[in-house]
Amino acid sequence: MTGRLVVKVGASRAEWWRETLQGLLPEFECRDWDDAGDKTTVDYAVVWRPPAGGLKTFPNLKCIVSMGAGIDHVLVDPELPKHLPIIRTVGDDLRQRMREYVALHVLRFHRRLPDIMAAQQRKEWDQVITPPAPERRVAVLGLGNMGAEVAHTLAGLGFDVHGWSRSPKTLEGITCHYGDAGLSELLPLAEILVCLLPLTPATTGILSKDLFAQLPGGACVINVGRGGHLVEEDLIPALDSGHLGGATLDVLHEEPAPEGHPFWTHPKILLTPHIASLIDPEAGAKVIAENIRRFDAGEEVPALVDLAQGY
Ligand code: NDP
Ligand code: OXD
Numbered sequence: 001m002t003g004r005l006v007v008k009v010g011a012s013r014a015e016w017w018r019e020t021l022q023g024l025l026p027e028f029e030c031r032d033w034d035d036a037g038d039k040t041t042v043d044y045a046v047v048w049r050p051p052a053g054g055l056k057t058f059p060n061l062k063c064i065v066s067m068g069a070g071i072d073h074v075l076v077d078p079e080l081p082k083h084l085p086i087i088r089t090v091g092d093d094l095r096q097r098m099r100e101y102v103a104l105h106v107l108r109f110h111r112r113l114p115d116i117m118a119a120q121q122r123k124e125w126d127q128v129i130t131p132p133a134p135e136r137r138v139a140v141l142g143l144g145n146m147g148a149e150v151a152h153t154l155a156g157l158g159f160d161v162h163g164w165s166r167s168p169k170t171l172e173g174i175t176c177h178y179g180d181a182g183l184s185e186l187l188p189l190a191e192i193l194v195c196l197l198p199l200t201p202a203t204t205g206i207l208s209k210d211l212f213a214q215l216p217g218g219a220c221v222i223n224v225g226r227g228g229h230l231v232e233e234d235l236i237p238a239l240d241s242g243h244l245g246g247a248t249l250d251v252l253h254e255e256p257a258p259e260g261h262p263f264w265t266h267p268k269i270l271l272t273p274h275i276a277s278l279i280d281p282e283a284g285a286k287v288i289a290e291n292i293r294r295f296d297a298g299e300e301v302p303a304l305v306d307l308a309q310g311y
Contacts, residue, residue, distance in 0.1 A: 003296065005044035006058070008033035008051075009067060013281070017067075020281035021046065024289035044292055053079045063087060063295055065288055067279055069094065069145060071305055072199040072226060086305045087291050090145045093283035098146045099153040101276040102194055102224065105248045106154060109192050109220040110136050114246060114268075133158035139190035141206070142225065143169050143176065144311075146277070147196040162186050166202075187214035192222065198311035199226035209234040218245040224276040227252040232263075239268045250276040 005028050007018045014032055022030040028044075033054070036042055042058045048067040055064060056079050066074055066088045074086060108114070112128045119126035130136075136159055140151045143165040155161045155173040162175045164186050169176045177186045187193075193215060197203045207223060208231040215221075221244060223230055232253060238244040248270045249263065255274055263269050287303075294301050305311070 002027045003043040004029045004031065004037075004041050005046060005292065006031050006033045006036045006042050008045065008047040008049075008054070010048070017046075017281050017285065020285040021289060024285055025292065028292070043296075046288055046292075047074065049073045050077065052077045055079075055084075056081050063292075065089070065292065066305075067284060067288070069277075070198055070226065071311065072228070075310070082307075085295075086307065087295060087301055088303050088305055089279060089284055089287050089291070090303050091283065091287040094277045094279060095146060095149045098196075098224065098277040099149055101250070101272075102150045102196075102222065103153055103157060105222050105270075106138055106159070106192050106194065107157070108248070108270075109222075109246060110159075114270075134160055136160060136191055137162060137189045138192045138194065139164065139186050140174075140194045140196060142196035142198070143171065143174075144196075144198075146224075147194075148174075150194065150196060162189060184214070187211060188216060190215055190219060192220050195221070195223045195225040195229050197225045197229060199228045200310045204228050205231050207231065207235075209238060212238040212244060215244070217243055220244065220246045220248075222248045222250075224250045227255065235269075236262060236266060239266065244268070246270070248272070250274055 007021060007030060009017050018030050018032050031037060039058050040060055043062045044065060045055055045058055045061055046065040046067060055077060061084055064074055064084050064086045066086060069088055069090050071086050071088055111130050115128055138154050138159045138161050140147050140163045143151060143163040147163065148171055151161050151163045151171060151174045162177060164177045164182055166178060168178045195207060207221065207229050235247060246268045250272045251274055257263055263271055291301050291303055
């Protein structure tokens with residue numbers, strides 16, 4: 001036994017995760033967060049949405065492992081031990097899932113599937129005509145691990161793809177924009193807008209009425225970043241006025257959406273339960289185990305987060 005780790009994830013999948021990690025890391029003792037035993041001997045915490053103040057109760061952690069690409073759910077803890085490195089979880093399987101999800105929802109808007117389904121309800125044979133993909137501009141906010149792959153997938157389907165990042169980028173087949181000026185160039189072009197940004201102070205609330213006003217009439221929005229990117233109260237007026245054509249939301253401020261939340265029933269909103277690229281133990285545990293092993297051996301871990309950058 002070379003170390004101990006604890007796993008914190010939703011109760012329904014906690015034992016599945018713990019057992020899978022234990023099988024992959026026999027040299028570690030893997031325990032559930034709530035059954036950690038002696039907290040002073042825990043080296044690694046593998047977490048999804050740990051409770052505020054929880055991580056500091058493990059005084060000798062070497063590293064925090066986010067069970068996801070985003071680390072906002074860790075950074076949000078006001079008592080987070082800030083000296084600790086954080087490793088995020090990224091990998092081919094997760095990128096593949098995101099590519100599938102975004103392609104599905106971009107095509108749904110592009111081919112006007114909601115209109116076709118509504119026509120069927122009315123028993124109308126409505127031959128909706130849509131332009132071919134090269135005449136449809138799609139903008140991807142965030143060109144990182146997920147966003148760059150998604151942009152290439154959409155370009156592969158023939159869309160006219162534009163992307164936006166913080167720093168300048170060159171991606172084959174994608175028109176890249178960056179910074180505030182780049183966003184102003186991009187928005188008036190974006191018939192379908194995909195948000196794949198990390199949640200940081202600079203990106204919180206970016207999907208707001210000001211941004212919607214810069215989109216062309218009828219534009220559709222797909223948010224797969226974080227609920228905090230969207231100013232929720234700005235969305236329904238933009239949809240109801242007809243300025244926005246529709247929204248697909250995989251992430252919300254509060255997940256699951258509370259009963260009675262207007263997004264559940266709005267005819268122009270499709271809600272999915274944070275499943276765009278859901279990490280499961282089959283795919284995710286292998287990546288996490290490899291990262292922990294490398295970190296423990298003092299080897300380079302590419303998924304180590306640059307905490308100064310904040311994502
Ligand atoms: P990365 O950190 O790899 O990429 C982030 C991208 O966003 C980079 O291109 C970065 O620019 C850009 N960016 C960050 N801040 C700004 C800013 N202020 N202005 C403009 N661009 C900015 O993240 P991932 O691609 O791995 O993931 C992105 C997010 O997607 C995650 O943080 C998470 O919130 C969400 N996600 C959601 C999932 C789901 O199932 N719904 C699954 C996985 C991720 P630059 O390249 O210049 O650094
Ligand atoms: C992630 C997520 O950040 O699933 O990986 O949202």
